[in-house]
Amino acid sequence: MAEAVARHVVIVGASLAGTRTAQSLRALGHPGPVTLIGAEDELPYDRPPLSKKLLLQEWADTSVEEIRLAGESELTELGVQLRLGNAAVGLDPDAGLVRLADGTSVEYDVLVIATGAEARPSPWKPRSGVFQLRTLDDSRSIAGRLALGEPVVVVGGGFIGTEIAAAARARRCEVTVVDPLAEPMARLVGPEIAGSLVDLHVRNGVKTRFGAGVVGIEGEAGDLTVELDDGERLVASTVVVGIGSVPSTGWLESSGLRLDNGVLTDRFLRALGHDDIFALGDVARWPHPGRGVDVRAEHWTNAGDQARYVAAAVTGAVSEPYTSTDYVWSDQYDWKVNAFGWRAPEGRSDVVGDLETDGRVAVVHAGVDGALCGAVTVNWVRALNQVRRLSASGASAAQAVEAIRRLP
Ligand SMILES: Cc1cc2nc3c(=O)[nH]c(=O)nc-3n(C[C@H](O)[C@H](O)[C@H](O)COP(=O)(O)OP(=O)(O)OC[C@H]3O[C@@H](n4cnc5c(N)ncnc54)[C@H](O)[C@@H]3O)c2cc1C
Structure with missing residues (x-):
């Protein structure tokens, strides 16, 4: 023993x-x-x-x-x-x-x-000035490039790509985010919020080229060209490729x-x-x-x-199967995005609040049977925590929607 x-x-x-x-x-x-x-x-x-x-x-x-x-x-x-x-x-x-x-x-x-x-390997030849972000060294190198305040192209509109774009704007770089999907941010926050997230980036000076794929990256640090499949050529000092992991x-x-x-x-x-x-x-x-x-x-x-x-x-302290928390967050400018649970493919989603008028929003996801599956919130952690608590107590999605409507 x-x-x-x-x-x-x-x-x-x-x-x-x-x-x-x-x-x-x-x-x-x-x-x-x-x-x-x-x-x-x-x-x-x-x-x-x-x-x-x-x-x-x-x-x-x-x-x-x-x-x-x-x-x-x-x-x-x-x-x-x-x-x-x-x-x-x-x-x-x-x-x-x-x-x-x-x-x-x-x-x-x-x-x-x-x-x-x-990081999912970049399909383009390695070049000076082209980075991916997974490690401390990567972050240190990219931070050094952003400090120059020169134009940046971010390939990939996922969480990491959009966070890099926000940081590059804060360092006064011109920034263009390219993604082959027409609505890449919908994968992050759902279609209800994706448009507002794009607007947020655009308001902060980010240019977007969504629905356009990259066919090649040429040049070197300080003088790079990113060629898109619609023929456009974007000039950049630094390129960050964030195409998943x-x-x-x-x-x-x-x-x-x-x-x-x-x-x-x-x-x-x-x-x-x-x-x-x-x-x-x-x-x-x-x-x-x-x-x-x-x-x-x-x-x-x-x-x-x-x-x-x-x-x-x-150590033998648990014998039950693992049950997951399913929680993720992202910071984008002054937005705090929080998500819990999942969106059921055939289920429905209800929106509470309004980003334009209230500065906050919650989208609550239900399964086909009305069960509470999860939620995404922007600038409303309290609503997300409420949904988490209700989920743990077996409440339905409708009950969660009602409960967060009553929040001050
Ligand atoms: C830039 C960035 C931002 C992120 N932001 C968020 C966020 O805002 N919210 C969020 O929820 N999540 C975020 N994440 C994701 C989160 O960081 C990961 O989910 C978390 O790091 C996973 O931890 P892990 O230990 O499983 O894997 P990792 O953090 O990937 O660590 C794995 C370790 O194993 C080492 N390793 C790999 N292969 C070997 C080998 N053969 N032998 C020995 N060692 C090896 C690696 O070097 C690494 O140190 C972010 C990730 C990145 C990269």
């Missing part, structure tokens, strides 16, 4: 999901060794600020400390063995071994896969684990067919109980929640 509880937990991926798992294991009293393996040289840091406030400031030594998830001394005190700057390159589940880039391997009793996601599963290709847009897990976040391997955060795809499909979330709250769950599962 003593042996069973003192198992060696090896966590691959030293960012939000991995670090929170290590911290939670100790908080729950896990007595065995814990090893945290990370590809990056950096101590664990948080990513959301990389596309927000860190793009707005001059980089100083203290900038990094603002976004640390854990310091070296804390991890030492917790008895977490750190292996940073040493990517996992292979996994042998039969032998219980993770192989590392430096040629060494680490044996595990329990493996936690937390390798997250990476893909799960970091390359190191698992020959492991025999089931991979399909992430590591497929069961309802307990265990890799399918492997009771001693968990996957969580941006890299995991698990059966979502509410939505009835496998889901891979790229949300901060999900990574932290799953970390606490996995630590509890490893």
